[in-house]
Every structure is written in structure tokens, then in C-alpha cells.
Amino acid sequence: MKKSVIYWLLLPGFVFLAAFMIIPIVLTIGSTFFQENSFTFEGYMHFFRDPYFLKILLTTLQVSVVTTLVCVVLGFPTAYYISQKAPRRKGILLALAIFPLLTSPVVRSFSWMIILGRKGLINNALVGLGIVDKPLDILYTPAAMMIGLTHLFLPLMIISLVGVLENIDNDLLKAAQSLGASRITAFRRVVFPLAVPGLVIGAVLVFVGSLTAYTTPALLGGKQRVIATFLYQNAMTLNDWYLASVVAAIMIVITFVVVGVMNKMAKTLNPKG
Amino acid sequence: MREKHIGLGLFSLLVFIFLLGPLLIISVTSFEPGTVLKFPPEGFSFRWYENIFNTGGFLRTFQTSIIISLLGNLLALLLGVPAAYALSRYDFKGKSVLNALFLSPVLIPGIVLGFTLMKYLIVIYHLPMYLGLLIGHTIIMLPFIIRVIASSLSSFDFAVEEAALSLGAGRVRTFFQIVLPNIRSGILAAVLIAFLESFNNVDISVFMTGPGVSTLPIQMLTYVENYFDPTIAAISVLLMVLTGLLMFVIERIMGGFSYFTKR
Amino acid sequence: MALLTLDRVSVAYDNQTILKDFQLELEKGKLLSLLGPSGCGKTTTLRLIAGFLEATQGKFMFGGKDYTKVPVNKRNFGFVFQSYALFPHLSVYDNVAFGLRMRKVKDKDISARVMRILEVVNLNGFEKRFPQELSGGQRQRVAIARALVIEPDLLLFDEPLSNLDANLRLNMRVEIRRIQQELGITTLYVSHDQEECFSISDQVAIMNKGVVEQLDRPETIFKYPATEFVAQFIGFHNFIEFAERSDAGDRISLKAGGRLFTATAHPGTARPGARKGAIRPDDLIVSGDTSADLANALPGIVKVSTYLGRSYQYVIETELGDFTANQEMETPYLSGQRVSLIFPQDKLVLVE
Numbered sequence: 088m089k090k091s092v093i094y095w096l097l098l099p100g101f102v103f104l105a106a107f108m109i110i111p112i113v114l115t116i117g118s119t120f121f122q123e124n125s126f127t128f129e130g131y132m133h134f135f136r137d138p139y140f141l142k143i144l145l146t147t148l149q150v151s152v153v154t155t156l157v158c159v160v161l162g163f164p165t166a167y168y169i170s171q172k173a174p175r176r177k178g179i180l181l182a183l184a185i186f187p188l189l190t191s192p193v194v195r196s197f198s199w200m201i202i203l204g205r206k207g208l209i210n211n212a213l214v215g216l217g218i219v220d221k222p223l224d225i226l227y228t229p230a231a232m233m234i235g236l237t238h239l240f241l242p243l244m245i246i247s248l249v250g251v252l253e254n255i256d257n258d259l260l261k262a263a264q265s266l267g268a269s270r271i272t273a274f275r276r277v278v279f280p281l282a283v284p285g286l287v288i289g290a291v292l293v294f295v296g297s298l299t300a301y302t303t304p305a306l307l308g309g310k311q312r313v314i315a316t317f318l319y320q321n322a323m324t325l326n327d328w329y330l331a332s333v334v335a336a337i338m339i340v341i342t343f344v345v346v347g348v349m350n351k352m353a354k355t356l357n358p359k360g
Numbered sequence: 361m362r363e364k365h366i367g368l369g370l371f372s373l374l375v376f377i378f379l380l381g382p383l384l385i386i387s388v389t390s391f392e393p394g395t396v397l398k399f400p401p402e403g404f405s406f407r408w409y410e411n412i413f414n415t416g417g418f419l420r421t422f423q424t425s426i427i428i429s430l431l432g433n434l435l436a437l438l439l440g441v442p443a444a445y446a447l448s449r450y451d452f453k454g455k456s457v458l459n460a461l462f463l464s465p466v467l468i469p470g471i472v473l474g475f476t477l478m479k480y481l482i483v484i485y486h487l488p489m490y491l492g493l494l495i496g497h498t499i500i501m502l503p504f505i506i507r508v509i510a511s512s513l514s515s516f517d518f519a520v521e522e523a524a525l526s527l528g529a530g531r532v533r534t535f536f537q538i539v540l541p542n543i544r545s546g547i548l549a550a551v552l553i554a555f556l557e558s559f560n561n562v563d564i565s566v567f568m569t570g571p572g573v574s575t576l577p578i579q580m581l582t583y584v585e586n587y588f589d590p591t592i593a594a595i596s597v598l599l600m601v602l603t604g605l606l607m608f609v610i611e612r613i614m615g616g617f618s619y620f621t622k623r
Numbered sequence: 624m625a626l627l628t629l630d631r632v633s634v635a636y637d638n639q640t641i642l643k644d645f646q647l648e649l650e651k652g653k654l655l656s657l658l659g660p661s662g663c664g665k666t667t668t669l670r671l672i673a674g675f676l677e678a679t680q681g682k683f684m685f686g687g688k689d690y691t692k693v694p695v696n697k698r699n700f701g702f703v704f705q706s707y708a709l710f711p712h713l714s715v716y717d718n719v720a721f722g723l724r725m726r727k728v729k730d731k732d733i734s735a736r737v738m739r740i741l742e743v744v745n746l747n748g749f750e751k752r753f754p755q756e757l758s759g760g761q762r763q764r765v766a767i768a769r770a771l772v773i774e775p776d777l778l779l780f781d782e783p784l785s786n787l788d789a790n791l792r793l794n795m796r797v798e799i800r801r802i803q804q805e806l807g808i809t810t811l812y813v814s815h816d817q818e819e820c821f822s823i824s825d826q827v828a829i830m831n832k833g834v835v836e837q838l839d840r841p842e843t844i845f846k847y848p849a850t851e852f853v854a855q856f857i858g859f860h861n862f863i864e865f866a867e868r869s870d871a872g873d874r875i876s877l878k879a880g881g882r883l884f885t886a887t888a889h890p891g892t893a894r895p896g897a898r899k900g901a902i903r904p905d906d907l908i909v910s911g912d913t914s915a916d917l918a919n920a921l922p923g924i925v926k927v928s929t930y931l932g933r934s935y936q937y938v939i940e941t942e943l944g945d946f947t948a949n950q951e952m953e954t955p956y957l958s959g960q961r962v963s964l965i966f967p968q969d970k971l972v973l974v975e
Contacts, residue, residue, distance in 0.1 A: 093446045096442040097442070103498070103499075104462070112472070162375075168369060186603065186604070191577055192562060197580075197592055198596070201385060201593075206396070242379065299470070299471060301470070319475075319566065331475060332479070335471075339472055
């Protein structure tokens with residue numbers, strides 16, 4: 088009767104995702120535990136003992152952490168500024184912030200290649216102004232990836248934060264001030280704590296996104312590998328599918344752990360839900 | 361509070377310059393008449409725009425991208441609209457789990473999804489690459505479709521559905537004649553947002569590339585690895601214009617972008 | 624014979640039983656109201672009859688046929704929703720015509736019937752408008768028109784007037800009753816507003832916690848409530864627990880706290896064995912005469928005295944508890960004053 092109709096409505100989507108997403112992923116992770124038909128952790132041991140692999144992991148983490156921090160520092164004030172604007176201005180500013188988000192990551196990363204290259208904008212300016220003798224190697228370094236990823240994820244951070252800040256009643260600041268707090272203190276003790284949950288969510292999205300990004304590191308990283316480009320290299324170029332599966336499994340675990348922690352944190356930080 | 365925050369405004373201005381500057385630069389470089397990418401460009405020329413049509417299979421991959429994104433969208437609608445309806449309308453056991461499941465493709469790293477799809481669908485089950493591409497794109501479009509439509513339905517007064525039933529309409533007819541017309545704009549917005557996500561996708565497409573099958577972003581990636589000329593800049597500009605147009609349409613339909621900032 | 628019967632019906636939702644072994648009967652052409660506080664089950668009953676809910680047990684008989692399992696869209700009942708539930712994307716005309724189109728009525732006939740019903744509800748000229756352009760009262764009338772035009776066997780109202788302002792509510796309920804009587808259509812009306820139900824119904828069923836406490840004509844309920852809940856609901860705020868009762872012809876002797884009371888025999892005291900007395904604050908008499916031999920009287924002290932405009936309201940403390948009494952007088956009794964509380968014989972009602 089009624090109940091069974093509900094499940095029929097959900098069935099096609101469920102079957103589709105189960106067959107084409109869940110099962111392949113589960114099988115992929117499962118396959119990493121079997122080498123030559125016996126259950127083993129050997130693949131993971133191998134991965135974590137090899138300095139080359141560890142370096143890649145470390146580089147990826149480094150890049151992601153820095154990107155996240157920069158996004159927070161740049162994004163929070165900007166989001167606050169936008170959230171305080173009148174609806175018309177706010178709409179325009181939001182559209183301008185969203186636009187890069189909807190553009191292809193290839194386009195965005197490519198634009199940085201022009202800017203950071205040896206004959207690019209920055210080097211031309213530096214050499215032209217006599218600040219340096221010969222062009223700096225900015226492109227194809229972790230720094231370039233950080234810049235590219237920041238550019239990629241900053242809009243995401245800004246939008247998350249604007250959403251949260253919009254919900255904070257403006258009267259709260261005024262109330263705090265009427266009770267004797269200076270503008271800065273009021274902000275620090277009233278607005279900021281309320282914005283933290285949104286900040287955390289935004290930061291996690293940026294962190295996880297940077298950790299698993301492919302396009303930007305592929306274009307701006309050169310020989311520097313991050314786990315996403317490492318996965319691709321193993322799968323398509325080196326045809327080492329076992330290793331690729333191991334990397335994939337590690338990426339999934341990291342993602343789920345981070346997101347899981349975020350969920351827990353978000354719940355404790357904001358009991359209101 | 362509409363007080364002027366001068367320092368804050370300046371800071372935000374710099375951030376916006378950081379965000380939009382590179383896109384502006386790439387637009388300007390696209391008119392460079394010479395063969396090397398440089399900024400500022402030495403002249404003004406459309407030659408690289410012309411070049412798009414002459415080289416690298418851009419037209420072919422553009423076509424592939426459009427078809428995959430449209431077909432995938434259709435498939436995602438067929439799968440997603442009933443699911444969104446069930447999730448908004450009813451409470452049932454396992455609802456939060458199913459909700460999480462349908463939104464999960466967003467959380468799974470794209471590159472992992474692409475890899476596992478390639479490994480199992482293409483290599484082990486020998487599905488044609490085109491099909492694998494279609495399935496992969498449908499998977500990533502599904503959460504967008506479901507989320508936007510469920511959001512539209514959450515403000516729908518389902519008493520109207522009961523009214524139609526009491527007047528003699530069957531369930532199916534009620535859905536098509538009463539529910540659907542009232543969430544039309546929601547569906548359109550969902551389609552456009554999902555389309556953009558799919559069209560720009562690299563992480564999945566990069567694995568499902570083979571002889572005769574490739575999407576535009578992948579073609580661009582390959583090109584950049586071999587040639588560093590303004591053709592890519594030209595394509596970028598065209599793509600940005602397309603994005604801008606779609607954004608304009610979305611804004612018209614949804615009256616702003618509050619969808620993106622709502623939790 | 625009743626047109627509609629609910630026979631031992633049980634309805635449960637989310638592990639909560641709302642109706643259990645529920646009985647109800649409705650006669651053709653009559654307007655029956657279901658009245659009660661929120662949670663009493665009146666809306667559940669209405670929705671059950673409409674077909675939006677299924678009973679876990681029991682039967683729903685209509686016109687001699689078993690309607691228990693008949694799907695909503697085959698019942699031919701008109702339902703008027705509290706939120707009107709007009710189709711936002713259709714004009715007034717198309718809204719009203721919807722049911723007729725489902726019944727495959729010819730366009731020409733649709734037009735005639737729609738225009739006629741719009742006239743009945745005083746909305747001619749509004750055919751091309753859309754719901755968003757209408758006021759609350761107008762939307763209400765479209766909702767009624769839409770339900771009426773299909774010539775339903777039964778008309779169901781779910782608190783149709785609660786979203787309208789007070790004036791409109793008064794006018795609309797008169798309209799609804801007028802239309803119902805003109806067309807002679809059997810109607811079930813749900814509301815929590817006592818005045819509304821009492822003013823338009825042939826019969827009222829007062830419901831409490833999934834049970835019908837009393838089903839009677841409005842006048843009967845108003846004068847002679849059957850149970851403590853009903854009495855309390857319609858304004859009998861004073862209760863005395865009588866220890867003994869003996870009926871003798873047209874007089875009933877009652878004893879409470881050692882005192883003798885007499886009540887006249889009338890429909891309100893006819894329930895054998897009912898020993899709880901109830902009386903309205905307006906009917907109690909507060910007298911300054913404190914002599915010990917007053918009939919049907921209790922000595923008491925004024926605890927609180929409030930000015931209500933037409934009268935003064937007193938809370939009087941007695942050996943049998945506190946009582947509320949309203950009285951029109953020039954000079955009010957003062958707090959702490961000794962008075963006698965008199966229970967007029969014919970105004971006492973005995974409830975269960």
C-alpha cells in the first residue's frame with residue numbers, strides 16, 4: 088500500500104548507486120587486502136614504509152593544510168563583509184564569488200600557469216623591476232599548488248560562511264555593545280563563536296577537497312605529486328592497479344574520517360543543529 | 361548594520377581581485393596574436409579563436425561533453441525525481457541513511473570514483489567507455505538533482521495533492537498535473553546546476569578517455585601538456601561566457617543565489 | 624437509517640492509538656459537527672472518512688455499502704481543507720473545474736456547472752483570477768465551490784474558518800450553513816470553536832481523547848451536558864461531588880458534606896446514578912443573606928472579586944471547595960466577606 092510505494096520510488100536510484108558506486112568502491116578497497124589470493128595488509132605496510140610514498144602523502148597534507156588556513160584567513164573577513172551588505176549589493180558580490188566556482192578547474196588552473204610561469208606575469212614584473220636577476224621557479228612547486236587550490240576553494244569557503252553569518256541576528260552585536268562591549272570585543276565574543284560551526288564545515292570541505300584534488304595539482308604541480316595525481320599515474324601510466332587501489336582506499340578512509348569528525352564536531356559546537 | 365567598514369572593504373576588494381583577476385588575465389591573453397602566451401599581449405587578434413575550430417578535436421569533444429552531460433542529466437532526473445519526492449514527502453525507516461546515500465557521491469573523491477568505475481565497469485565488465493562515462497557523470501549529477509528538487513518540494517503544500525485525490529485524480533495523474541508544474545523552476549535550476557558540474561568535470565572523465573571518446577576538459581588538459589598557446593585561453597573565454605549565461609538563467613529562475621548559501 | 628456509519632473503528636499512527644472502537648452515525652441531509660480540543664481525534668475521524676487514513680480495525684459503511692477499502696479518489700466526497708489547498712498554478716475556473724474534468728464531464732457542461740456554483744458562493748467574475756490574487760475569504764469560497772460542484776455524496780470540512788479573521792468567520796459560517804441547507808447536502812464539520820459548531824449544526828459530537836462524549840442537538844448539549852468533560856468544555860465550571868442520590872418523582876435529593884440539596888428532574892438530571900453536580904458560574908447566586916436555613920445553599924467566604932464589565936466574578940471558598948460565580952450588581956462583595964452560595968434547583972445538572 089502506501090509504504091511499499093515509497094520503496095519503489097527509491098529503488099531505481101538506490102540500485103543504480105549500489106551497483107555502480109558502492110559495489111565498485113567496496114570491491115576496490117577489498118582487493119587491496121588480497122595479494123596472490125591471500126589476505127594481507129602487505130600493500131599498506133609497503134606504502135607506509137616507503138619514504139617516496141610518505142613524502143607524497145606529506146606534501147599533499149602540507150598543501151591541504153596551508154590552503155585551508157589561507158582560505159579561512161582570506162575567506163572569513165570577506166564573507167563577513169558580504170553578509171553585512173544590503174541585499175542588492177550582496178547579491179552582486181555573491182554572484183561574483185560564485186562565478187569562479189562554476190568555471191572549469193582546467194580554466195582556473197591554466198590561468199595560474201600564465202601568471203606563475205617563467206615567462207609569466209609575476210616573473211616578468213620581478214625581472215622587469217630588477218628585483219631578481221632571473222625568473223623564479225614558482226610554477227611546478229608546492230607553492231604553486233597552494234595558490235591554485237586556494238583560488239579553487241576560496242569561493243566555497245566564502246559561500247559557506249556567508250550562509251552562516253546571514254543567520255546571525257544583527258541585534259546580537261548591538262545587544263553586546265549596549266551591555267558595554269566594544270565593537271571588536273562584541274564581534275569576538277558573540278559573532279565569531281556563532282560562526283565557528285560554519286567555519287569548521289567550510290574548512291573541512293576545503294581540506295578534503297584539497298587533499299583529493301586532481302586537476303590543479305596536475306597542471307600546477309609538475310613533477311611534484313600529490314595523492315590524486317599519484318593515483319592517476321599508477322593507474323594509467325604505470326598500470327600498477329594494486330598500488331592505485333591502495334591509494335584509492337587510503338583517500339576514501341581519510342575523507343570519511345575527516346568528514347565523520349566534522350559531523351561530530353558540528354553537533355557538539357552547535358546543539359541547535 | 362550598514363556601517364562602513366573601510367578596512368574590511370579594502371581587504372575584500374583585494375580578495376576579489378585575487379579571485380577574478382586571473383580569469384580576466386586569461387581572457388585578455390586570448391587575443392594575443394603571437395604564438396607564445398604572454399601577458400600583456402602584444403596585439404589583438406582572433407586567430408586563436410579560429411584555431412579552436414581547426415585543431416585538436418575540440419569540436420568533437422565539445423559535442424561529446426554536451427551529449428554526456430545532457431543524457432546523464434536525463435538519467436539523473438529519472439532516478440532522482442522519484443527519490444527526491446519520496447524523501448521529502450514521507451517519513452520512513454532508514455530515511456536518514458538513504459538520504460546520506462543519495463548525497464554521498466559529493467563526498468567521495470572524484471578521482472577515486474573515476475578509478476573504481478574504470479577498473480570495474482570498463483576493464484572487468486567490458487562496458488563500452490562511452491557508457492562508463494555516462495554512468496560516472498550520472499552518479500555525480502544525482503546529488504545535485506535530488507538536493508535541489510527536495511528543497512523545492514519542502515516548501516510545497518502537500519494538502520494540494522490530497523485535494524486532487526479527493527476530487528478524483530489518481531496518484532500518477534496528480535503527480536504530473538499538480539505537483540510537477542509547481543516545482544518546474546526547481547527542476548530547471550537543478551538541471552542547470554547539475555549540467556555545469558558535469559560539463560566541467562575532470563576527475564571522472566580523465567579515466568574514461570579512449571580512442572574517439574573524450575570530453576572537452578580532458579581534451580584541454582591534453583592540449584596544455586603539449587602546446588602552450590593562446591588557444592586554451594580562447595576556449596576558456598568561450599566557456600566562461602557559457603557559464604555566465606547559465607548563471608544568468610539560474611538567477612532569473614531562482615531569484616538570486618540564496619540556494620548556494622542556505623544550509 | 625443513517626447514511627454514514629463508523630463501526631468499531633480503530634486508527635493508530637506512529638504507535639499511538641487515536642481512535643479505538645469508535646462509533647459514529649450521520650443521517651442524510653444533516654450537518655454534524657465534531658467539536659473538541661486539539662488531539663481529541665476529530666480531524667483523524669474526518670480524514671478517515673475522506674480516505675486519507677486507513678483504519679486498522681472496523682468498518683466504514685456509507686449508503687449501505689462497505690467503503691472501508693475504497694480509495695480516496697473513488698469516494699465522491701467533497702473535502703474543504705483548512706489551508707484551502709487550491710492549485711496554485713490553475714485559475715479559479717480550472718480549480719473548480721478540476722473534479723468535473725476527472726469525471727470526464729463535457730466542456731460545455733463543465734462551463735455551466737462551474738459558473739452556476741461560482742454564483743452560489745458569490746464569486747462570479749473571478750474565474751480568470753489565480754489563488755495568489757485572492758483574499759483569504761475568497762480562497763475559502765473557491766475551495767467550497769470546488770468541493771460542491773462535483774455534487775458529492777458527502778461534504779467534509781476541516782476547520783475551514785480558522786485562518787480567517789473574526790468578522791469573516793461570522794459571515795462565512797452563515798454562508799456555509801445556508802448553502803448546506805439549500806442543497807440539502809450531508810455534511811461533517813470539524814472545528815475547535817464551540818460557538819461556530821453550535822450555531823450552524825443540526826447535531827454536535829463533542830469528542831475527547833478519541834471518544835464521543837456526547838452527541839446531541841446543540842441546544843440539548845448547551846443546557847444538559849452529559850459528562851464532566853462536556854460540562855467543563857461548554858462552560859459549567861463548578862462541580863460538586865454528591866455522596867448520595869435518591870430520585871422521587873419530579874425531585875431528586877442529594878447529599879454532600881452533610882448538607883441536603885434538591886434538584887429538579889429534567890433531561891440534565893435524568894442519567895441514573897450520575898452523582899456529580901455541575902452548574903454555570905452565571906447560574907450560581909451569591910447572597911449576602913448568611914442565615915443557616917437557606918435552601919440549596921453553602922456558606923462561603925469571598926476569596927477573589929474581579930470586575931468583568933457586565934458583572935462581577937467571584938471565587939468563593941466553601942467547605943466543599945472553591946466555586947466561581949458571576950453576578951451583576953452595583954456594589955460588589957468584598958474580599959473576605961461572608962456570603963451564601965445558592966444552587967438554584969432547576970439549574971443543577973448531574974453528569975458522569
